[in-house]
Amino acid sequence: MTFSVTILGSSSALPTSKRFPSAHVLNVHERFYLIDCGEGTQIQLRKYHLPLNRINNIFLTHSHGDHVLGIFGLISTLNLLGRTNDLHIYGVADFEDLLMQNVKFFTDKPSFKVIYHAVDPFKVEEIYTDKHVVVTTVPLRHRVPAVGYLFREAPKQPNIRKDIISKYNLTIADIVSIKNGHDLVLPNGDIIPNSELTYIHSQPRSYAYCSDTLYSERLVGLVKGVDLLYHEATFLHSELELARKTGHSTALQAATVALKANVGKLILGHFSSRYKDIQLFLNEAKSVFQNSYVINDGDTIQVSPKIVDSQFD
Amino acid sequence: MTFSVTILGSSSALPTSKRFPSAHVLNVHERFYLIDCGEGTQIQLRKYHLPLNRINNIFLTHSHGDHVLGIFGLISTLNLLGRTNDLHIYGVADFEDLLMQNVKFFTDKPSFKVIYHAVDPFKVEEIYTDKHVVVTTVPLRHRVPAVGYLFREAPKQPNIRKDIISKYNLTIADIVSIKNGHDLVLPNGDIIPNSELTYIHSQPRSYAYCSDTLYSERLVGLVKGVDLLYHEATFLHSELELARKTGHSTALQAATVALKANVGKLILGHFSSRYKDIQLFLNEAKSVFQNSYVINDGDTIQVSPKIVDSQFD
Numbered sequence: 001m002t003f004s005v006t007i008l009g010s011s012s013a014l015p016t017s018k019r020f021p022s023a024h025v026l027n028v029h030e031r032f033y034l035i036d037c038g039e040g041t042q043i044q045l046r047k048y049h050l051p052l053n054r055i056n057n058i059f060l061t062h063s064h065g066d067h068v069l070g071i072f073g074l075i076s077t078l079n080l081l082g083r084t085n086d087l088h089i090y091g092v093a094d095f096e097d098l099l100m101q102n103v104k105f106f107t108d109k110p111s112f113k114v115i116y117h118a119v120d121p122f123k124v125e126e127i128y129t130d131k132h133v134v135v136t137t138v139p140l141r142h143r144v145p146a147v148g149y150l151f152r153e154a155p156k157q158p159n160i161r162k163d164i165i166s167k168y169n170l171t172i173a174d175i176v177s178i179k180n181g182h183d184l185v186l187p188n189g190d191i192i193p194n195s196e197l198t199y200i201h202s203q204p205r206s207y208a209y210c211s212d213t214l215y216s217e218r219l220v221g222l223v224k225g226v227d228l229l230y231h232e233a234t235f236l237h238s239e240l241e242l243a244r245k246t247g248h249s250t251a252l253q254a255a256t257v258a259l260k261a262n263v264g265k266l267i268l269g270h271f272s273s274r275y276k277d278i279q280l281f282l283n284e285a286k287s288v289f290q291n292s293y294v295i296n297d298g299d300t301i302q303v304s305p306k307i308v309d310s311q312f313d
Numbered sequence: 314m315t316f317s318v319t320i321l322g323s324s325s326a327l328p329t330s331k332r333f334p335s336a337h338v339l340n341v342h343e344r345f346y347l348i349d350c351g352e353g354t355q356i357q358l359r360k361y362h363l364p365l366n367r368i369n370n371i372f373l374t375h376s377h378g379d380h381v382l383g384i385f386g387l388i389s390t391l392n393l394l395g396r397t398n399d400l401h402i403y404g405v406a407d408f409e410d411l412l413m414q415n416v417k418f419f420t421d422k423p424s425f426k427v428i429y430h431a432v433d434p435f436k437v438e439e440i441y442t443d444k445h446v447v448v449t450t451v452p453l454r455h456r457v458p459a460v461g462y463l464f465r466e467a468p469k470q471p472n473i474r475k476d477i478i479s480k481y482n483l484t485i486a487d488i489v490s491i492k493n494g495h496d497l498v499l500p501n502g503d504i505i506p507n508s509e510l511t512y513i514h515s516q517p518r519s520y521a522y523c524s525d526t527l528y529s530e531r532l533v534g535l536v537k538g539v540d541l542l543y544h545e546a547t548f549l550h551s552e553l554e555l556a557r558k559t560g561h562s563t564a565l566q567a568a569t570v571a572l573k574a575n576v577g578k579l580i581l582g583h584f585s586s587r588y589k590d591i592q593l594f595l596n597e598a599k600s601v602f603q604n605s606y607v608i609n610d611g612d613t614i615q616v617s618p619k620i621v622d623s624q625f626d
Contacts, residue, residue: 013393017360021386039386040353047330065389065419069382073334073352076378080326098418105411106378 001029003153003205003303005228007295008044010269012234012248013066015039020297021066022270024230025050026151026207028132034058035149035209041070042077048298053083057128059135060091061211062121062146068095072102075114079107086113090127090135092145093118121145124222129154138222140213143247148210150223158198161312168192201313203306208263211270214244215253220260227303229263230295232270233281239272251281255288264303269295314342316466316518316616318541320608321357323582325547325561326379328352333610334379335583337543338363339464339520341445347371348462348522354383355390361611366396370441372448373404374524375434375459381408385415388427396425403440403448405458406431434458437535442467451535453526456560461523463536471511474625481505514626516619521576524583527557528566533573540616542576543608545583546594552585564594568601577616582608 004027009020021038025045034041034055045052052074060068071089078087089099096116103114119127119137122145128135131154138148157179164170168184178184184192208223211232223229234248243250251268258266266289268281275281278294285292293301317340322333334351338358347354347368358365365387373381384402391400402412409429416427432440432450435458441448444467451461473491477483481497491497497505521536524545536542547561556563564581571579579602581594588594591607598605606614 014390015356015359017356020356039383040356043328043330043333043353046328063418065386069386069389069419070352073378073382076382077327098414101411101414105376106382 001305002027003029003207003305004300005207005230005267005303006048006050006300007269007297008041008048009036009038010271010295010297011038011066012232012270012272013064014273015066016273018297019271019273020044021069022061022211023070024209025055026133028151028153031130031132033133033135033151036061036067036211037069037071037074038066039069042074044297045074052078053081056085056088058087058089059128059149059209060089060095061140061148061209062092062142062144063095064144064212067212068099071099072106075103076106079109079111083112086115088115088117088128090117090119090149092121092147094145119147121147138208138210138219140210140219141216141247142212142214146212148208148213148219150206150208150226152206153204155204156200156202158194159201159312160198163312164197199309199312201305201307201309203308205303205306207303210257212248214247215249215257220257223257223261223263225262227264227306228267228301229258229261229265230267230269231257233268233285234270234272236275236280236284251284251292252288255285255292258285258289258292264291265301266292267295267301268292314618315340316342316520316618317613318520318543318580318616319361319363319613320582320610321354321361322349322351323584323608323610324351324379325545325583325585326377327586328379329586331610332584332586333357334382335374335524336383337522338368339446341464341466344443344445346446346448346464349374349380349524350382350384350387351379352382352386355387357610358387361613365391366394369398369401371400371402372441372462372522373402373408374453374461374522375405375455375457376408377457377525380525381412384412385419388416389419392420392422392424399426399428401428401430401441403430403432403462405434405460407458432460434460451521451523451532453523453532454529454560455525455527459525461521461526461532463519463521463539465519466517468517469513469515471507472514472625473511476625477510512622512625514618514623515621518616518619520616523570525561527560528562528570533570536570536574536576538575540577540619541580541614542571542574542578543580543582544570546581546598547583547585549588549593549597564597564605565601568598568605571598571602571605577604578614579605580608580614581605 008023011019231254233251237252321336324332544567546564550565
């Protein structure tokens with residue numbers, strides 16, 4: 001069961017010839033969630049063979065052009081492709097009117113509905129859930145209202161122990177009942193508790209997307225223990241003042257969040273185009289948090305299943 | 314003296330991983346004119362090492378997303394780069410309001426003015442002139458008001474014959490006077506007519522950009538004899554009905570325009586993503602007009618000087 005992130009854009013406000021503006025695709029069990037949608041996102045989706053038409057939910061962090069300017073073209077393209085499913089967009093309230101005006105202008109005879117869900121950038125709220133994933137907002141600290149997103153794999157039903165099925169000669173009805181959490185009542189009246197029949201194979205995985213933001217202690221608490229953290233690192237720490245002034249973080253600060261939050265892995269992006277050597281970001285982050293990585297467009301980061309118990313598989 | 318076109322995008326409405334949406338840059342004597350501005354234009358400008366900040370004039374053909382959606386990001390980037398020169402945009406009237414709204418939304422503390430010049434898509438008019446180029450509108454026939462542009466190198470001042478300078482021992486004042494069209498009066502009162510002192514080294518070059526459009530006889534007349542013609546070819550002629558229905562041309566029709574207009578060279582683009590083999594467009598066009606070429610993103614097409622007389626260089 002896949003849980004991975006593909007990077008479509010890793011530049012900050014000024015794209016380069018090698019780095020498009022911000023956009024990530026989260027793949028949870030072959031369901032695709034788009035996070036931010038910088039200019040050229042539709043081109044990157046094609047380049048990296050991601051299925052445009054299977055994106056039903058787009059999560060926007062804030063209304064700066066380098067995070068949203070690909071959405072007008074993407075919606076126009078989805079329309080040309082004959083999409084009929086509703087498209088849900090989550091983002092701060094101030095973008096809705098302009099988005100809808102652009103959609104109206106650039107989409108000839110719309111074949112599907114665009115539904116905008118304004119999220120409160122200052123609250124921690126569960127804003128989306130389906131059978132694969134639960135999405136919670138993560139307030140950020142930027143020059144404009146901005147919100148990150150924490151994606152958690154939906155809790156899984158316990159598995160039934162393979163050895164139990166033959167031991168008690170279980171019927172399909174028994175199995176369904178046990179999966180629903182019931183105990184097993186044997187013909188002789190004995191009761192086998194559900195916990196002795198089932199096991200948790202693996203824990204839900206998690207991904208937090210945090211861009212753009214100043215260093216934030218509150219954020220540390222909100223992303224505690226996530227498996228994969230994307231935290232922007234627009235600047236090196238030598239430019240801390242500039243980072244503060246522009247509402248951004250340094251690689252060292254991002255790594256400090258990762259360390260304090262005890263995350264599994266940190267990925268850094270949103271690099272300012274002033275830096276030619278991205279290795280410097282990696283070195284700086286690793287000095288604080290060893291499991292740090294810098295991203296490039298086209299990278300896919302897999303989060304492995306967190307096996308709890310496999311002896312009954 | 315350069316006169317060349319660099320292709321930034323050659324796809325039709327649906328970009329592919331290899332072809333961005335429409336945008337060309339015309340270089341006339343190291344002055345850069347942007348024609349159309351599809352999504353990702355700023356990325357392509359960087360990729361092909363074209364100077365973003367030296368573009369002062371943008372010519373938009375019509376208000377479909379694949380021809381204009383890169384302009385919001387480009388303007389936002391120019392602002393971040395600290396541009397101060399006015400930016401002039403030429404296009405049909407219906408795009409102005411939405412453009413200005415987007416510019417306002419996405420451009421923080423604008424450092425320069427965006428000046429929109431609404432052009433009449435039904436008239437042939439000289440809409441722009443500087444000392445290097447003269448731009449004339451070329452009405453197109455599309456589903457929405459659309460206008461192409463004809464760029465002609467500005468007529469050159471005659472050169473002074475090198476042999477004349479020593480023969481008559483000309484002063485700087487004499488040379489300026491002759492360059493301004495005056496005859497030369499010798500000390501003895503003899504008059505040497507200007508035509509015997511000067512020569513035309515080369516003729517002005519021309520480029521016509523025609524996308525999107527149905528086949529048009531009127532267009533043939535308007536691009537008569539241009540050195541380089543870009544004519545859209547969204548479809549092969551086997552899809553003529555679809556081309557007609559969507560307001561587009563086939564490769565055969567584009568080549569017919571080139572033939573009838575007796576142009577120097579034809580370049581074809583705006584290919585529908587349904588075709589995997591672009592060679593088919595080339596074959597179809599060449600069957601009508603031999604000097605046909607298909608374009609790819611990143612191509613630069615040079616137009617050589619049209620030497621009239623070089624014996625006095």
